[in-house]
Amino acid sequence: MDPPRGHNAGERVRASFARQGLMRLLGAEAVEVGEGYCVIEVPFAEGITQQESYFHGAVTGAIADTAGGYAAMTLAPPDREVLRVEYKVNFLAPAYGEKLVARGEVVTAGRRLFVCRAEVSAVEGLDERVCAATLQTVSLSPARAPDRKPGA
Amino acid sequence: MDPPRGHNAGERVRASFARQGLMRLLGAEAVEVGEGYCVIEVPFAEGITQQESYFHGAVTGAIADTAGGYAAMTLAPPDREVLRVEYKVNFLAPAYGEKLVARGEVVTAGRRLFVCRAEVSAVEGLDERVCAATLQTVSLSPARAPDRKPGA
Amino acid sequence: MDPPRGHNAGERVRASFARQGLMRLLGAEAVEVGEGYCVIEVPFAEGITQQESYFHGAVTGAIADTAGGYAAMTLAPPDREVLRVEYKVNFLAPAYGEKLVARGEVVTAGRRLFVCRAEVSAVEGLDERVCAATLQTVSLSPARAPDRKPGA
């Protein structure tokens, strides 16, 4: 029998998150994780801007995609990995402010495929403005054998 | 009369690229820029991986999106900016190797909207494997007034 | 001064809808139109199925896309047309039942570009099941000159 979905999901998400070089590089943090959702924040920093000192669209895309993927992980059996299939981002407004917040949630959880969505907002003081929306597909895979190495 | 499209495009792309904090952070480089295309490379580094030491999907997405956007810039009048409207990425294979290469090109250039596509490959020695495909919309805007600041 | 957005929007949407050959062919109807939203229904018919007698995915896509586009039209100045830029559909569940219902709404309305989303449900008696989600970009254009003909 499968273990209950969502069992220890927050712990698994945080452990996985901690191993992600890119998330560290961006200064991103998983500030909320629950069954079927995940919220990621990234504070403003010079290193993650585009040419106009706004948050780079790719940072917006990265945390949206990551928030959706981790939302899926919270509903996946613990021995399965969540693999990216595809995502789509619409940019809704320029992203400037003191931080970006990505809220990902699972729309439908199938046996192999999950559809997730995420919204990213830029926060400046008390103002919060939605600046991107995403729709995303992820798939579940059997756990990798521990000896499988990249490039091997 | 508009200046010729593509005039000094490579120079503008490189100047814009140099101001992008995120591209520096990723160690990305614009290795080829011409009329309607742009090639970006990013070498493997611990900081840009996901939890399995592959290139993070968001890095793949970021350089694909950026390669497409700069491909558009090469065909834009010099006083216009290229703004992201949306993009979509399909992940085709795991991205591991010594570097990622994103090749962006313009599919159609309208007066206000451009459609671009990009392909990202992972390179390991002589092996090159396509690991992502994107389709993207960007728009052209009037040049911003120089005094406009983010958050202002 | 622009006329108020949404002025006579329902009327314009219904007039435009009535001229759409494809919507007639599908038996589709705009059952609700208001500021920033549009609901379209299409009853089951042999002619609009795929090979398994479910509603064809393309019908699902067509009414989702159309519901989003008309939602945008309700917020557009009356002398502007709404043009498709792109859309993306995720199929969430098989679409079978007595009718499909697409609910489109505007997410953000810019001066030239609108982002819309739509959800499509399959209805069978009292059961309603979401079977598709879309994210879409449309643009506003100046009204066409009346003498411009396709192919001319």
Add this chain to the structure above:
Amino acid sequence: MDPPRGHNAGERVRASFARQGLMRLLGAEAVEVGEGYCVIEVPFAEGITQQESYFHGAVTGAIADTAGGYAAMTLAPPDREVLRVEYKVNFLAPAYGEKLVARGEVVTAGRRLFVCRAEVSAVEGLDERVCAATLQTVSLSPARAPDRKPGA
């Protein structure tokens, strides 16, 4: 052992196509089918236009999506069905002319997931103009039991 991929693919595609109510309704025809590709044509008709007498964007989307799906079917084992996961369309130019031609091809064929792309052109005499590009994900499923009915 799996039968060879592509075995009798053309025959299967044409049989499936013939059962699709929507394709008949649109007057669409699969004019070329081979290993990893499929070409669909649809002649101009009043019934498939939008409000300006151009081909309706949803028709463009429908045949692009269908061409991609059948391209995948040609590489699928004969006992498997091809199911739509998602697709994205970018509209590149107005679609008017005497017919639309959608050329679908498989980009990558995995064990469960295929990524396909399609391009749609509008043809008028000797002129052919690309009017849409798509990127699409489909999945393979076990063959359905013959007694399973929609709505049952």
